[in-house]
Amino acid sequence: MDKRPIGIFDSGVGGLTVLREIIKKVPAENLLYFGDTANFPYGTKKLEDVKMFVFKIAEFLYSRDVKLLVAACNTASAAALDDLRSSFNIPVIGVIEPGAKAAVKVTKNKRIGVIATEGTVKSAAYDKAIHKTDKEVSVFSRPATLLIDYIEKGVLDGRQLEIAISECISPLVGQDIDVLILGCTHFPLIEEQIKACCNDGFKIISSAEETAKEVARILCLQNIENTSGVRASMVFFETGFQSRFLEIGKRFLGDDIKEIIRVDLGAQT
Ligand code: DGL
Numbered sequence: 001m002d003k004r005p006i007g008i009f010d011s012g013v014g015g016l017t018v019l020r021e022i023i024k025k026v027p028a029e030n031l032l033y034f035g036d037t038a039n040f041p042y043g044t045k046k047l048e049d050v051k052m053f054v055f056k057i058a059e060f061l062y063s064r065d066v067k068l069l070v071a072a073c074n075t076a077s078a079a080a081l082d083d084l085r086s087s088f089n090i091p092v093i094g095v096i097e098p099g100a101k102a103a104v105k106v107t108k109n110k111r112i113g114v115i116a117t118e119g120t121v122k123s124a125a126y127d128k129a130i131h132k133t134d135k136e137v138s139v140f141s142r143p144a145t146l147l148i149d150y151i152e153k154g155v156l157d158g159r160q161l162e163i164a165i166s167e168c169i170s171p172l173v174g175q176d177i178d179v180l181i182l183g184c185t186h187f188p189l190i191e192e193q194i195k196a197c198c199n200d201g202f203k204i205i206s207s208a209e210e211t212a213k214e215v216a217r218i219l220c221l222q223n224i225e226n227t228s229g230v231r232a233s234m235v236f237f238e239t240g241f242q243s244r245f246l247e248i249g250k251r252f253l254g255d256d257i258k259e260i261i262r263v264d265l266g267a268q269t
Contacts, residue, residue, distance in 0.1 A: 002224040005030035005235075006215065007061030008070040009054075011042040012152045012240075013248045014185035015072030018095065019234075020253060021212035022070070026219065028226045030233045032061055036265070037240030040152055043117020043145060043184070047079040050119065054080040055087075056265045060237075062088055067224050070215060071095065074183050074207075075117045078125035091218050096120075098214050099181050099207025100129035104137060106203050107179045113172035113202070114141040116183030117148060126183055140175045144168045144184065151186040154244040156251070157193060165190070165197045173201060182206040189252060236260045 008019050012035050019033055034057050036042075042050045054076045058069060069084065069092045071077045077094030084092045103112050114126045121141045130137050146164050155161055172180065180202050182188060188206045195204060219225045226232070238245050238260050249257040 001227050002067055003030060003226050003228065004065050004067040005032045006068045006070060007032045007034065007064070007066035008072045009034040009036065009057045009061065009076070010073040010185055011035070011075070012037050012040040012186070012243065013189070013245055013252070014151070016249055016252050017185050017188035017206065017208045018070060018072035018211050021208040022215055023256070025212040025216045026225070028228055028230060028232050029219070030226065032064060032066060033234065033236045034061060035236070035238040035243070035245050037238045037243035037245055039239065040243070041117070041145070041148060042073060042075040043119045043143070043148060045119065047119055047123060050075055050079040051083065054084065058084055058088060060263065060265065062090070066090065068093065068215065068218065070211065072185050072211070074125070074185060075119045078120050078123040091222060093211060093214050093218065095185060095207040095211050096125050097129050098210030099183065099205055100126055101133055102207070102210045103179045103181050103205045104130055104133045106205065107137065109176065109178045110134070110137045111175060111177045112137055112139050113175065113177035113180045114139060114183040115144040115147070115168060115172070115180065115187065116141060118143040118145060120183055126181065140172055140177060141183070142168055142172060147190070148184055148186045151189050152244070154248050156190055161190065161193060162197065165194055169194070169197055173198070177202050179203050179205060237263045239263055239265055
């Protein structure tokens with residue numbers, strides 16, 4: 001029995017999509033969520049800079065005695081997952097491998113599309129993760145910076161968003177993909193709108209659910225589950241002053257999110 005919390009982080013609201021799946025899968029686990037809204041977006045920054053932000057967050061969460069860390073951000077996973085694993089003596093789970101594995105299982109024609117941040121696309125992290133499982137799969141990746149910007153600003157529907165989705169996805173449709181990976185944790189927030197644009201032409205994989213399964217698997221394997229059966233507590237932190245985190249979080253999580261504690265990471269180091 002281990003009541004210590006799980007730490008989950010992202011550059012903003014995207015990781016809430018992973019948090020929601022974790023709540024469904026392991027409802028008794030206490031959770032700390034960290035949105036680095038002051039440094040959003042990660043996707044257009046150098047991976048080295050992202051790594052620096054990620055280490056500050058990891059240290060912050062580690063100092064609050066987390067038993068497991070979830071990099072609920074593809075860009076952060078691409079930039080720092082291996083280094084986090086070798087620097088902290090707790091399990092660290094990223095979102096790229098679970099999504100890549102799920103997509104390889106589902107594709108029939110071995111043509112997989114990925115929409116992600118510029119940083120994730122440039123890192124080729126999905127190509128590597130997919131080819132680890134199956135070398136014969138062709139991967140077609142597209143950066144989707146505009147969509148991520150809209151989501152973080154709270155634009156979760158409307159004509160403007162539909163146009164941006166279809167501009168981003170059309171070239172992938174032209175590549176005859178049969179699976180699309182939502183390679184940024186922000187995208188499940190507009191999954192219905194993305195589905196509407198793809199006309200059932202391909203399957204959509206979001207790594208949130210797969211990542212939650214991995215969290216449950218590791219907790220059990222390491223014997224660090226919270227078996228209290230009591231509904232868990234959740235605490236939310238962010239770094240930004242003027243973000244729409246609370247408003248978007250409430251739309252997505254309802255009453256599960258009541259307040260957000262502001263943290264100055266500069267002062268933490
Ligand atoms: N949610 C983050 C991801 O999965 C990225 C958003 C950003 O650009 O900060 O990559």
